[in-house]
Amino acid sequence: MVLISCVTFLSFLQLSVSNQLIVEMPPTDTIEDESYVCRSIPFENIEKGYLESIQIDVDRSRVHHVATSVCEMPISKEIWECKETQGSNCVGSSAGFGGWDRYTNDKGVFEFPDDLSLELGSQTSMKYLVFQVHFSGKQINQTKPAATLTLNISDKPRKYNFQGYLMGSRGFIPSNSPKGYYSNIACEWKLPGVKAFRYRMHTHHAGYHVEAFLVRNGTWTLLGSGSPQAKAKNWFEIPGGNVNIRRGDILAARCLYINKEKTPIYFGMGDDNEMCLFGIEIGFHDKDKQHFAQELLCETESPTFQFKNFPGLLDYF
Incomplete structure (x- = not known):
């Protein structure tokens, strides 16, 4: 205490x-x-x-x-x-x-x-x-x-109200993965349309790459990518500019890890744990505020969840 x-x-x-x-x-x-x-x-x-x-x-x-x-x-x-x-x-x-x-x-x-x-x-x-x-x-x-x-x-509102959308992993990273292991995250967007402005990403010591996509009708649009080893915690501009997220779109992210140890690395808050986080800065219209009272979370279980098991992503990974 x-x-x-x-x-x-x-x-x-x-x-x-x-x-x-x-x-x-x-x-x-x-x-x-x-x-x-x-x-x-x-x-x-x-x-x-x-x-x-x-x-x-x-x-x-x-x-x-x-x-x-x-x-x-x-x-x-x-x-x-x-x-x-x-x-x-x-x-x-x-x-x-x-x-x-x-x-x-x-x-x-x-x-x-x-x-x-x-x-x-x-x-x-x-x-x-x-x-x-x-x-x-x-x-x-x-x-x-x-x-x-x-x-x-x-005292004057802007066109959009802010809320956060966070994609993250729970579970663990398998042991003996020296050639790399991807932790996958994906959710369908079921809310009113919003605009995605910027992104940020985070892992701990074993994470080497993070990337995320908006998937619509089989087309993958990059929302952001980078190396968390650079330790830059800024918000970054989405490649190509702001992106509209529509009902029915799929948001997919993945983090690349290298685990040379004989034991798995669990996701969590501790220094010995790992994280796979991709955050998106979204803007919603005032008329839709009841849907965005709290930060939105898309979380999946590693290593159980894989892109190939998610409808709409089967043919791509």
Whole structure:
């Protein structure tokens, strides 16, 4: 159990006339070398606004990464240790966005594309900001905030509302796979049409390539690909520009691993586990918001699931 001691707990929340919201993680002491600390803040002074960008400034000597999200109700209305609740810090509507870690190349600036924004505020379903700070070492006698977030919020909506679509694997990577093993993921899109703007990808040490496709009427359109070994955590533009996703399309992704060990590598949150993640930044129309209250997840079991077992993909892999 991590003991969290907030040296000071001032109100760091303010909304200026320029629609800028500034929040900080107060100086925080911990008793573990690897700690995850979360804070939730209500949008008390914003009834309805539209997030366009965020600037995340951190003390790089103390912080490994910062994750940002908005939600209807956080699991705690204060500061709490959240290593065990990663991905489950909200109840009801939620959307994860932005973030920072030491591998990003954008200097802590996250900007939505021109046609995309995130609705938030006390009169919306996204009533709280929740952010998580992963400390890379034990924090003792801290006197300065570890992270400062500056949100730029407009009073005018853009054409599309933001939500995330995440493709991931569960299960394991087989042992003795020195020539490579693909973990496959695929789901049919059964919701109203959306626009895909950008993508990002993630694996751990054994992952060497990630790629994803939109499949429609037998035609495979590349959504993105790259080497996670490059450690770049940015959002990347989809090759050829934004893509429309329609009801009945298939979204397919796969990650290439090399496992030379005599034991399997299991997917999970631990440092010794692996991940196969391909995230898509999607935009939906306001009239369809009831379908996109939470981040969408497409998850399949490895090694059981293979493209050849999925209707519509049989003839291609």
